[in-house]
Amino acid sequence: MRSHVPDIAEASGVGRQTSGVEVAQPPSAVETDRPLSTLYLMRPSLRQMAVAGAEPRRVGSSAQTAPPRRCPGSANTGPSLAGGASSQGLDQSRPASAPATENVSLSPAPHINVLLAGKLTGMTAPGGGETQLRAMAQALPEVGVEARLWRPWEHDFATAECLHLFGSEPEHLSVVQAARQRRIPVVLSPIAWFDLASCCRGPWSFRRRGLACAKFLVRAAFPALTSWRRRLYHAVDLLLPNSQAEAEQLIRYFQVPPDRIRIVPNGAERRFASAVPEPFADKVGCRDFILYAGRIEPRKNQLMFLRAMEGIVVPIVVLGSAVPGHEAYFEECQRTAGRNVQFVGGLEHDDPLLASAYAACGCLVLTSWYETPGLVALEAAMSGTPLVLPRGGCAREYFGDLAAYVSPGDVDGIRRAVLDALSAGCSPQLASLVREHFAWRTAAWATREAYEYVV
Structure with missing residues (x-):
C-alpha cells in the first residue's frame, strides 16, 4: 500500500550523513521534466546503452504482441532519446520513458537469487504496491533473476544474495537490520509520495489531516532530523523510486545521496x-x-x-x-x-x-x-x-x-x-x-x- 505521510521528526539525534554529496538544494520536480532513463543512474545500463546508440547483442526475440484493440496497425511512435542528450532542451511535450528493451534478449548471465517482501498485511486490501510486488516476482525470472516471495518462517536470509523490500513501512527497519547482520544487501522500492496537498486531502479525519500537514512541514524544514522513515531510507543499499519526482523528494526531504537512487519505472503486463x-x-x-x-x-x-x-x-x-x-x-x-x-x-x-x-x-x-x-x-x-x-x-x-x-x-x-x-x-x-x-x-x-x- 502506497503511503505518503512523513513522520514527525524525532527529537534526539540526526540521521547518518554522507560526505561529498550535495543535497542541500536539489532541483525542483516541477522545474525539471527529465526522462526517467537519464536521472540518477549510477553506471552504464541497458537503457543508457540504448540512449547512446550501442545495441546489446541479440540472442533471440520475444513474440510480437497483438495490436491493441481499436488501434490496428499502430506504428512504434514512442519517443527516442538522442544520444548523449542532456535534460535541458528536451521537448517537454513528449513523455519521459526508458528506451525499449522488451524485444531484446541479452547474453545469458549467472542467476541472482533475490527474496521479495512487502507489508505483512498488504494482501488484506491489495493495491498498486502489492500488484508491483507480484508483477516483479513474475517478470524477474525472465531476465535471469531467481525471485521468490519471502516467507520469514520458511526462508532464511542465507538462501539469498539480495533482499528487495516494497513499500515504506516501519516493520521494514527490523528486517533491514537483520539482513545487515547477515551481510545481505537490501534494496527498497519506497512507493511513497510527499507533498503538502496530498497531506491536506488525505483519507482521514480533519484532525489527522492537520497532523499530517504538520509532519510534512517539519520534515520539509528540517530534513536532517531523524525518523523511522529517514533511518529506513539511509539503512538500505539502494532506493528504487518509480519516477524522477519521487527520487527528488527522497533527496529533498530525507537527504538521500543521489548515488543511492536508481529510478525503476512502473509497468504493465x-x-x-x-x-x-x-x-x-x-x-x-x-x-x-x-x-x-x-x-x-x-x-x-x-x-x-x-x-x-x-x-x-x-x-x-x-x-x-x-x-x-x-x-x-x-x-x-x-x-x-x-x-x-x-x-x-x-x-x-x-x-x-x-x-x-x-x-x-x-x-x-x-x-x-x-x-x-x-x-x-x-x-x-x-x-x-x-x-x-x-x-x-x-x-x-x-x-x-x-x-x-x-x-x-x-x-x-x-x-x-x-x-x-x-x-x-x-x-x-x-x-x-x-x-x-x-x-x-x-x-x-x-x-x-x-x-x-x-x-
Whole structure:
C-alpha cells in the first residue's frame, strides 16, 4: 500500500550523513521534466546503452504482441532519446520513458537469487504496491533473476544474495537490520509520495489531516532530523523510486545521496494490449462507457468524479471495492451516483475481465489527489484507451501530452476533460509508447541492474 505521510521528526539525534554529496538544494520536480532513463543512474545500463546508440547483442526475440484493440496497425511512435542528450532542451511535450528493451534478449548471465517482501498485511486490501510486488516476482525470472516471495518462517536470509523490500513501512527497519547482520544487501522500492496537498486531502479525519500537514512541514524544514522513515531510507543499499519526482523528494526531504537512487519505472503486463471487449461489455450491458478503476477511498476521489458527471447520460462504470474503514465513503458515492452509474465491485488483477474492461471502455478516468502514475493507467494505455489523470503525482513523466490532466477539485474541468477524451477515441501513439517502454519486463531489466550493483 502506497503511503505518503512523513513522520514527525524525532527529537534526539540526526540521521547518518554522507560526505561529498550535495543535497542541500536539489532541483525542483516541477522545474525539471527529465526522462526517467537519464536521472540518477549510477553506471552504464541497458537503457543508457540504448540512449547512446550501442545495441546489446541479440540472442533471440520475444513474440510480437497483438495490436491493441481499436488501434490496428499502430506504428512504434514512442519517443527516442538522442544520444548523449542532456535534460535541458528536451521537448517537454513528449513523455519521459526508458528506451525499449522488451524485444531484446541479452547474453545469458549467472542467476541472482533475490527474496521479495512487502507489508505483512498488504494482501488484506491489495493495491498498486502489492500488484508491483507480484508483477516483479513474475517478470524477474525472465531476465535471469531467481525471485521468490519471502516467507520469514520458511526462508532464511542465507538462501539469498539480495533482499528487495516494497513499500515504506516501519516493520521494514527490523528486517533491514537483520539482513545487515547477515551481510545481505537490501534494496527498497519506497512507493511513497510527499507533498503538502496530498497531506491536506488525505483519507482521514480533519484532525489527522492537520497532523499530517504538520509532519510534512517539519520534515520539509528540517530534513536532517531523524525518523523511522529517514533511518529506513539511509539503512538500505539502494532506493528504487518509480519516477524522477519521487527520487527528488527522497533527496529533498530525507537527504538521500543521489548515488543511492536508481529510478525503476512502473509497468504493465502485455496481455492488456490484446484484450477483447466482449466479456466485460456483456457483463455491464454496454460499451464505450466511462471507466473509473481503483479502490474506493477518499484519496482516489471517486466522489468528486461522480459529482462532475451529474447530468451526463453516458454510461459510467465504477470498478473497485471499498477499502476497509471507508465503507461510509463508498455509501456516499452510491448516493451521489446517477442512474447511469454501475458499481461492479473489485476484480482480481489476473481476472481476464479486468483487461476486457479496459478494452470495452471509451476512456479511463482517475481523479485521485495524486497518482504515481497509477498502474491502471498503464494497463489501460496498453490498448490505447484515452486517459484522464490527476495533475498531482508523476503521471506526466510517463504519458506526457498523450493524456489529459485535471485538478481533482475542479468539477467543471473534470467534466470537460472526460467528454473530450470520449470524443478523441483510441490513441495508437499512447498504445505504442506503453507497450514499448513500460512493460514489466523492461522494469525487470532495470531492477536486475540494481541488484547487480549491490551484490
